[in-house]
Amino acid sequence: MVMPYLSSRKFEPRLREIRFTVKRLRSSPLSLAGITIIAAFAIIAVLAPVLAPPADPSRPFNIPRDGFSSEPRPPSREHIFGTTEGQYDIYYGVIWGSRTAFVIGIVVVGASLLLGISAGSISGYYGGRIDNIIMRITDIVFAFPGLILAVAFAVALGRSMESVMLAITLVSWPTYARILRGDILQVKQETYVEASKTLGGSDYWIITRHILPNAIYPLFIVATLDIGSIVLLAAALSFLGIGVPLGYADWGQLINLARNWVVGPPHDPLKYWYTWAIPGAFILLFVLGWNLLGDAFRDILDPKIRRR
Amino acid sequence: MSSILKTLLDENVLLDVRNLVKHFPVYGGVFRRVVAYVRAVDGVTFGIRAGETLAVVGESGSGKTTLAKTILRVYEPTSGNIFFDVPLEIRRRMSEGWGLPEKLAELYDLSKFDGNRLKSIRRRMQIVYQDPSSSLNPRMLVKDIIAEPVRIHKLKLDVDHHVRELLTRVGMGEEHMYRYPHELSGGQRQRVAIARALSTNPDFVVLDEPTSAVDVSVRVQILNLLKELQRQMRLTYMFITHDLNVVDYIANRVMIMYLGKMMEFGERALIFDKPSHPYTEALLSAIPVADPFTRRKRIILKGEIPSPVKPPQGCPFSTRCPYVRERCLKEPPPLTELRNGQFTACFYPLS
Numbered sequence: 016m017v018m019p020y021l022s023s024r025k026f027e028p029r030l031r032e033i034r035f036t037v038k039r040l041r042s043s044p045l046s047l048a049g050i051t052i053i054a055a056f057a058i059i060a061v062l063a064p065v066l067a068p069p070a071d072p073s074r075p076f077n078i079p080r081d082g083f084s085s086e087p088r089p090p091s092r093e094h095i096f097g098t099t100e101g102q103y104d105i106y107y108g109v110i111w112g113s114r115t116a117f118v119i120g121i122v123v124v125g126a127s128l129l130l131g132i133s134a135g136s137i138s139g140y141y142g143g144r145i146d147n148i149i150m151r152i153t154d155i156v157f158a159f160p161g162l163i164l165a166v167a168f169a170v171a172l173g174r175s176m177e178s179v180m181l182a183i184t185l186v187s188w189p190t191y192a193r194i195l196r197g198d199i200l201q202v203k204q205e206t207y208v209e210a211s212k213t214l215g216g217s218d219y220w221i222i223t224r225h226i227l228p229n230a231i232y233p234l235f236i237v238a239t240l241d242i243g244s245i246v247l248l249a250a251a252l253s254f255l256g257i258g259v260p261l262g263y264a265d266w267g268q269l270i271n272l273a274r275n276w277v278v279g280p281p282h283d284p285l286k287y288w289y290t291w292a293i294p295g296a297f298i299l300l301f302v303l304g305w306n307l308l309g310d311a312f313r314d315i316l317d318p319k320i321r322r323r
Numbered sequence: 324m325s326s327i328l329k330t331l332l333d334e335n336v337l338l339d340v341r342n343l344v345k346h347f348p349v350y351g352g353v354f355r356r357v358v359a360y361v362r363a364v365d366g367v368t369f370g371i372r373a374g375e376t377l378a379v380v381g382e383s384g385s386g387k388t389t390l391a392k393t394i395l396r397v398y399e400p401t402s403g404n405i406f407f408d409v410p411l412e413i414r415r416r417m418s419e420g421w422g423l424p425e426k427l428a429e430l431y432d433l434s435k436f437d438g439n440r441l442k443s444i445r446r447r448m449q450i451v452y453q454d455p456s457s458s459l460n461p462r463m464l465v466k467d468i469i470a471e472p473v474r475i476h477k478l479k480l481d482v483d484h485h486v487r488e489l490l491t492r493v494g495m496g497e498e499h500m501y502r503y504p505h506e507l508s509g510g511q512r513q514r515v516a517i518a519r520a521l522s523t524n525p526d527f528v529v530l531d532e533p534t535s536a537v538d539v540s541v542r543v544q545i546l547n548l549l550k551e552l553q554r555q556m557r558l559t560y561m562f563i564t565h566d567l568n569v570v571d572y573i574a575n576r577v578m579i580m581y582l583g584k585m586m587e588f589g590e591r592a593l594i595f596d597k598p599s600h601p602y603t604e605a606l607l608s609a610i611p612v613a614d615p616f617t618r619r620k621r622i623i624l625k626g627e628i629p630s631p632v633k634p635p636q637g638c639p640f641s642t643r644c645p646y647v648r649e650r651c652l653k654e655p656p657p658l659t660e661l662r663n664g665q666f667t668a669c670f671y672p673l674s
Binding site for chain 1: 395396397441442443445446448449450452454457458459460461462463471472475476519523
């Protein structure tokens with residue numbers, strides 16, 4: 016039998032690696048589950064205008080309300096998931112909330128990665144005083160519990176989607192900076208880094224061509240795992256009433272509105288289950304999906320366990 | 324003027340190193356202050372002629388790699404001068420101390436270069452490391468590894484063609500272009516490292532034990548390749564090793580180092596036939612000979628190389644020298660010319 020490895024003589028090995036990656040992914044049921052869940056959410060988020068057409072296309076994230084009564088109404092033909100406190104439509108809320116979740120997750124992780132990679136690279140590569148300054152800043156952030164600090168930032172910044180994202184970014188970038196710095200300290204001792212220096216490579220060249228490609232993978236794994244917990248943190252802020260403005264399509268907001276209806280009247284304690292169970296299930300599945308995906312990425316991207 | 328300096332004043336000298344010193348600070352105490360210095364290279368003067376191979380020999384910790392890396396400006400020299408391809412006239416003026424030596428040093432001394440001037444000189448000096456599995460980036464393709472110097476220096480070349488040509492030169496083929504280093508054998512990896520070093524068409528190449536990490540069966544192939552490339556490309560080698568058989572095979576001249584200082588320097592034949600320094604003699608007696616019936620006098624040195632933080636007061640070798648005398652413990656012996664083409668740092672040379 017001809018080994019595919021040997022037959023692909025002039026074959027671009029990057030393509031070979033991608034094929035191997037796909038094969039690995041397909042052979043793991045948990046990774047597949049993660050991919051399926053996230054893909055489903057992505058479809059919901061993309062198709063939100065079709066699944067739940069907004070009344071006012073210029074402000075699609077405002078959940079339409081049907082009256083002002085505080086008591087939630089159960090699922091009906093008109094409101095298939097029912098309405099929550101204040102007659103906000105739950106179906107509309109969870110569909111457009113998927114979009115909110117993706118926006119928060121991706122923007123916050125993206126911004127944190129950008130900040131973390133810049134700070135971590137400078138810190139790890141140059142060392143010395145600049146390293147000390149950056150690491151003491153991260154220490155300040157680490158000195159507070161993440162949620163408490165995010166609450167403080169969110170309160171200070173005011174109630175809006177942007178301030179939620181900024182608050183969470185400010186709390187989460189130091190983790191990335193730290194992880195990357197640690198890996199860079201190790202990679203920069205490698206001979207190929209010194210070799211590039213004797214070839215005349217600039218600091219920027221060495222960081223982008225040699226150090227980051229060899230140090231960044233653990234960070235991607237952590238980032239994927241983090242998207243779930245970041246969305247959870249955003250939901251927590253909304254739940255506390257310091258996140259997105261009232262009526263904004265967001266899962267945490269829906270949970271917040273359901274706060275008074277977790278337990279129904281004594282003879283029917285689960286009367287208002289739909290107010291919390293439906294948005295709760297969305298959050299649960301979303302976070303679970305990212306965690307499974309993060310585990311899958313770890314198995315694939317970590318060269319130490321990749322070929323096992 | 325010391326006698327070795329005189330030999331530097333020659334048209335053919337490509338690399339002229341004068342009194343080069345590299346001390347690494349040792350930090351200690353609560354305030355992380357400098358408490359001592361590791362004297363890795365402690366005042367070394369020598370020259371390498373264009374097209375020759377100078378072997379630098381010494382045991383671990385003798386400073387041979389530090390010397391090479393200081394010349395290549397991986398480390399900042401503590402003091403001393405490095406002249407690389409500087410006209411004889413200027414170097415003579417420098418050593419005779421007339422015509423504004425500071426000004427001249429500014430212009431010609433490699434140890435004072437920075438920025439673009441340093442970068443452009445790096446094109447002409449390259450290094451091949453001991454272990455190719457760590458000196459090649461595991462996430463880069465062979466093609467990109469060999470093309471890296473071209474890209475760094477923005478040379479106007481057809482990269483694909485250039486890489487193919489270099490691979491052929493080092494005895495590999497086009498089919499290796501799209502491989503990662505871990506897909507190659509040890510010998511092939513070292514060939515790739517050599518191809519990378521030659522990518523900018525340098526004049527001077529430091530070979531830092533290039534054969535000690537490869538299989539014995541490949542060793543001779545690599546040495547022959549290096550010899551062949553030297554002939555084709557008019558390369559000048561500084562060959563760091565502790566394998567004296569390799570030295571005998573490849574070197575024109577030999578430099579013996581011990582504790583950051585030069586012990587002996589000269590033509591290969593002279594060093595091998597008439598070693599003058601007790602340390603050289605001890606090294607030569609340790610060469611294994613593949614003949615079970617040969618009985619030789621082995622000189623077994625006692626103890627270990629002293630700490631370069633606190634070197635002995637007199638001769639660096641005095642703590643282990645079998646012929647040590649009182650004078651050796653008091654003052655360091657200067658490097659003197661024993662005969663034409665051989666220098667030794669010993670008060671009581673052997674031959």
